[in-house]
Amino acid sequence: MGALADFSEHGGTLRFTGDLSLARIGDLPARLDAHGGSVSRIDLSAIDRIDTIGAWVIHRFAKKHDAAIEGLRSEQQHLLEQVEAADQAVPTRPTHVSPFNRVLGEVGEATVTAGRTMLGLLGFLGATMIAFVNVIRHPRRFRFNATIQRFEVVGVSALGIVGLMSFLIGIVIAQQGAVQLRQFGAEVFTINLIGRITLRELGVLMTAIMVAGRSGSAFAAQLGTMKLTEEVDAMRTIGVSPMEALVLPRTIAAILMMPLLGFYSSLIAIIGGGLLCWWQLEIPPVTYVARLREVVPITDLYVGLIKAPVFGAIIAVAGCFQGMQVEGDAEQVGTRTTAAVVQAIFLVIVLDAFFAVFFERIGWI
CATH class of the missing domain: 3.30.750.24 (STAS domain)
Known part of the structure; x- marks a missing residue:
């Protein structure tokens, strides 16, 4: 020493x-x-x-x-x-910041983050489309079993909760519509309200929100966990494309299942509204169905079926994108899962507003 x-x-x-x-x-x-x-x-x-x-x-x-x-x-x-x-000075945040400057800074940071996220989401959507084209050119690379499994997770397993939600929404729409229309002696128009709003808007929209909270979050959590355990890196190492093996089956399943779930949701909501009309307004089922056929144009069904696969694609891409962004620690999984649900629901509502204006312009009202 x-x-x-x-x-x-x-x-x-x-x-x-x-x-x-x-x-x-x-x-x-x-x-x-x-x-x-x-x-x-x-x-x-x-x-x-x-x-x-x-x-x-x-x-x-x-x-x-x-x-x-x-x-x-x-x-x-x-x-x-x-x-x-x-031996460098550590920068510190100013201790005294005016509330206006603090709020302005937070708004600026949120705007920059939102812009970067949207650019990343668009890039991820492009990568998904490239993977889809590659699978079409080389059909043997298509993960058939994985896609069928996602059909069950996204579609079949969701029938119970989507059906219950839609049934209750149909009852609520019928009850509230009847209460308001009774003031004008126009309870019969409750059928118009139920048929058009469920087929055109609420059936698909509420299903999309439910799928975003259920399947979109699951996609983000699954891929995020695989990122943390380095399974995604291992797939790249052995020459397997994560986009084709992980993202594409989930996206295809969401796109194909959403129209079916949306139609199922609208049908269950109409049944729920019909039961309440039968019980409270004393409108028999035969009259209810006949009135629906008279007042609900087929374009309302087309509108819902056109919007559904777009909503499914947005939900799947948002969930997979956030899941693939996980890095660092397990806390990121929860953060990215929350971001996936919020982002998917926000984009679904924005697109629904766009579709409403678009279909009104082309005369599908």
Whole structure:
């Protein structure tokens, strides 16, 4: 074990001896802080050893007195240079920020994040389309079993919750519509309300929201977990495209299942509304069905079936995109899953508004 660290002063030069390490540095830092003389040079040629602690003490003292450091060997000089490079001021956030500036900054950060996310989502959509074209050109690469399994997860397993939700929505629409229309003696028009709003809007829209919360979140969580466990990287290593093996089956399943789920949801909502009309308005089922055939144009069904696969594609792409962005730790899985659901529902509602304007312009009203 080396001698305790010490120093002696010769004119304007401080000469250090001993072991400048944590175990042998002793009270050297306190004595250096108490040193009040002028120092122009620091001679370290006689030291036995120096570690990071010793290098930091010497660097701090030399910086305080603006002294030159001499006598270090090459490896010791490299250690001192690393300590000097690490001695940087850490930027801190201002302690006093006006509420307006803080809100403005948060809005700006959110805007930038939203823009980057939308660009990333568009790029991911393009990559998905490229993978789809590649599978068409090379059909043997299509993951048939994986796609069929996603059919069950996205479609068949969702029939119960989608059916229950739609049935209750149909009852609510019928009850609220009847209450309002009764004021004008027009309860019979409750059938018009139920038929048109469920086939055209609510059937597909509520199904999309349910699928986004159920399947979109599952896509994000599954792919995010695979990213954390490096399964996605392993697939790339063995030459398997994650886009074709993971993303494409989920996207195809969502696109094909959404029209079926949307039609099923609309049908169940109409049944629920019909039961309430039968019980509360005393409209028999035969009259209810006949009235539906008279007042609901076939274009309402076409509108719902056209919107459904677009909503399914958006939900699947948003969920897979957020899942593939997971990196770092397990907390990212929860964060990205939440972002996938919020993003999918937001885009579905935006697209629904666009479709409403578009179909009104072409006369499908």
